[in-house]
Amino acid sequence: MKTFRYITLISLIALTSMIGCKNEVTITPTEQAQQDLVESLQGTWTAQEVRKENTVISDFNDFSLIITDKSYSTENGSPVWPSSGTFDFENIETENEFVRQDGRLFTASINNSNLTITIVYQEETARGEYGTYEFLMSQ
Template sequence: MTHLRYITAIILIAMTAMISCKNEINITPTEQAQKDLIDALQGTWTAQEVRKENTVISDFANFSLTINDKSYSTENGAPVWPNSGTFDFENVETEDEFVRQDGRLFTASVNNGNLTITIVYQEETARGEYGTYEFLMSQ
């Protein structure tokens, strides 16, 4: 009879532990990296250098990007950046790839307080804006 009480007590303790674990919210490493990056992107960023096809250009000398959660506003970003919009991760498995509301993809990384955004602008215009742009920015 003592063995039966002992086994019953063990089963009850195990069941209680299993039930309490179900209320835990498990965040995957990717989700945590996404959350951390969104947090790091918040604020107003000013372009320090802009490159097109790895060549420094002056077209965006006064470009600034303000990010609030997953929305943004810009100054002097046309035609590559609209005045405002939203963005989200391209999919749940990416940690630095985003898609804007207009369907354009970009990557973003924050390192030592500096933001680097790379975007491929694909519209051919008379001014020749088509190409890969890299925005090196700071707050």
């Protein structure tokens, strides 16, 4: 009989503690890094230097990028950057790889308040924009 009481008491305690627990949202380190990066991207960025295939070019001297949450707008970014759009992380495991609404992938990193975005532009046009672009930007 004592054993039955102990089992009943232990079952009651276990049931009570399970009912009292709230569902906690667990944020993984990668998700936290993603949230932190999106927050640090917010604002208006202006191009200080743009490279195509590691060569400095002047095509984007007046390029600016305004980021709000996971949306952006640009000035003087055509054809590599549309005038506006959205982006998101390529997948949940990446911390700095993004995909834009048009399917183009880019990476973004911030170092000492400077933003570096690298994007491969794959559309061949008469002007020859095909290539890897690196935008070095500041706020």
